[in-house]
Amino acid sequence: MRNLFAYILKQYFFFLFLLLEIVAFSFVLQNNYQQATFLNSTGKVVGTVLSTFNNISGYFSLKKANESLIRENARLRNKMADKFLLTDTLVYYHVDSLFRYIGAKVISSTISHQKNYLVLNKGSLHGIKKDMGVITMNGIVGTVVDVSRNFSRVMSVLHVNNKINARIKKNNHLGTLEWNGNDYRYGYLTDIPMHVDLEPGDTIVTSGNSYIFPEGLMIGTVEEYYKQPNEKFNNALISYSVDYNNVYFVYIIVNLKKSELMNLERTQLNDR
Amino acid sequence: MTGKVIINIFRFCILVFLQVLILDNINFRGFVNPYLYVYFILLLPFEVPGWLLLFSSFAIGFCIDIFNGTLGIHTASSVLLAFFRPIVINSITSRKEFEPGMKPSISDLGFQWFFSYSIILIFVHHLALFYIEVFRFSDFFVTLSRVIFSTIFTLLLIILSQYLFFNPSKK
Structure with a gap:
């Protein structure tokens, strides 16, 4: 036992390094699994x-x-x-925000x-x-x-890890918006059904299926559509409408x- | 001795603020970012005891992590850099050029020594930093290119500041 202590004391630099790395990695893991509550x-x-x-x-x-x-x-x-012309005054509108x-x-x-x-x-x-x-x-x-x-x-x-419900504006098909971590200007729309056709320039908006975003908010436009003949679901490259850098x-x-x-x-x- | 401690604490604060307030907003082409705060660990004196080297690296990584909200990532890679520092110093320094009282700088040990010293350690740090952040090995080469470009960027800033603040022509 004494030999072990002597060994650890002699090699304390390495063991201290190990200890600090373990502490740091426990932070990393904690941060990865439970979202930032720091x-x-x-x-x-x-x-x-x-x-x-x-x-x-x-x-x-x-x-x-x-x-x-x-x-x-x-x-x-x-x-x-x-700014809008109201022609029919008999219709009652109840507008609630x-x-x-x-x-x-x-x-x-x-x-x-x-x-x-x-x-x-x-x-x-x-x-x-x-x-x-x-x-x-x-x-x-x-x-x-x-x-x-x-x-x-x-x-x-x-x-x-952020996945957002999205909708293709022209035909109302749903998809999921993801980001792969590389280029801040482009995201991916995944889970597009195989029968849906997309052209570059098509608009992608929020679906309104969650409580977070109202329906129809702009997300971006299609840059490229990767359609594979045998895949049930396809992906598309989306160019974001917001420049997240400013x-x-x-x-x-x-x-x-x-x-x-x-x-x-x-x-x-x-x-x- | 106290003078050295004060200088290093001062350098610690300056580099943390510089990193958090200015350098983190550079984002050249969206992913190339210099991490100049490692300069603090590189510039610690040779005779610093091992535990202090590890703890101060832990501290500076932790500070950067708190501001970035990336808990643990910078801490882990800074501690790794601190662990490799004595190994790199021993392997690239020959006995005869080393005198007590020297600082790890271009003015004391020459450009070639400082260049290899900092490029190895910065690369180790950035390699750990980017791969821990990504936490996966898909897109291996994309991450590697980020590591390399950011290493070059950081190294450039460090060598520039060596010439600006340490004045190697004095010797």
């Missing part, structure tokens, strides 16, 4: 540092941000009710990792909860996975009917 413990320090720096660096992108906001304002003005949008600023984002996240400057104080969708005016960005008081963390579309302002989507929908689904499950 923001709550360190979020305050990290968030404050990042948002302080962002307040400075944000000035350099103000012009670009302004231009995109003006463009979006113009688009929204065109959608306002008084299904979604509410909360604007937020991106204080940090990555695109070069396998699992990319964004940190936003809004948190539980502003009504953000887990599993809310995040979009820009050009398309979808990701899903909120972690919320602290003032900040929230978003699992980006550019995350190898996302400054985003909207967080609050689904106002989510609890109702979830209750309904729960009763369905109980009946089965």
Whole structure:
């Protein structure tokens, strides 16, 4: 026994190395299997540092941000009710909002990792909860996975485990949007049934089958369709409509009917 | 001695902030990213005890991980780099050119020594970093190309900063 201790003491560098590697790998595994819940413990320090720096660096992108906001304002003005001609006044419309949008600023984002996240400057104080969708005016960005008081963390579309229900706009067929971790400009639409034909340039939108995103939000366009004659399901290369390398302002989507929908689904499950 | 400790703590902070606030946003062509913070481990003095070398590498990797939200990845590869550092130093340094009190820098040991010292260690670090992050061996060569390009990028920055801050012509 004493010999063993003497040996370990002599080779302590190697054993210490081994110990530290085991600790590090246990972090990696923990992070791989349960999604990031790290923001709550360190979020305050990290968030404050990042948002302080962002307040400075944000000035350099103000012009670009302004231009995109003006463009979006113009688009929204065109959608306002008084821009449409109402001919039939007898029809009663009951309009109830299904979604509410909360604007937020991106204080940090990555695109070069396998699992990319964004940190936003809004948190539980502003009504953000887990599993809310995040979009820009050009398309979808990701899903909120972690919320602290003032900040929230978003699992980006550019995350190898993030799978999003998608729909081919022209024929309403469903597919799954995935990212393979290589190029931040392109994703893959998988599970396309064999009888469906796609052309380059076809639009892919969100399906609305989840509580996260409303239906019909832009995802991207088809770049290339890999059709194999004997495969039941095919894949297509999708060029994202959002340039994830410069996302400054985003909207967080609050689904106002989510609890109702979830209750309904729960009763369905109980009946089965 | 205390002077050296203070300089290294100062360097630690500067490199962490530089890495997190500026270099992590470079994303050249979407996947080539320099990881300059390893410079801290490379520049630790030769006489640093083994446990301190391992612990300080663990600490800097952990700091980067916290900011990136990639818990464990940078920590594991930094500790690996720290483990290989004495081995690489022993294998590329001959006894006669080594004098006590030297620093691992171009000005003390020459360009060729420093180049091979840093390229091996940076490559080991980046290799571990990218493969642990991907966590699979499909797309092996895509990942390898990321490793190589990022290694070149990091090495370039380190050699540039050697010439900027350590002034090798002084000797």
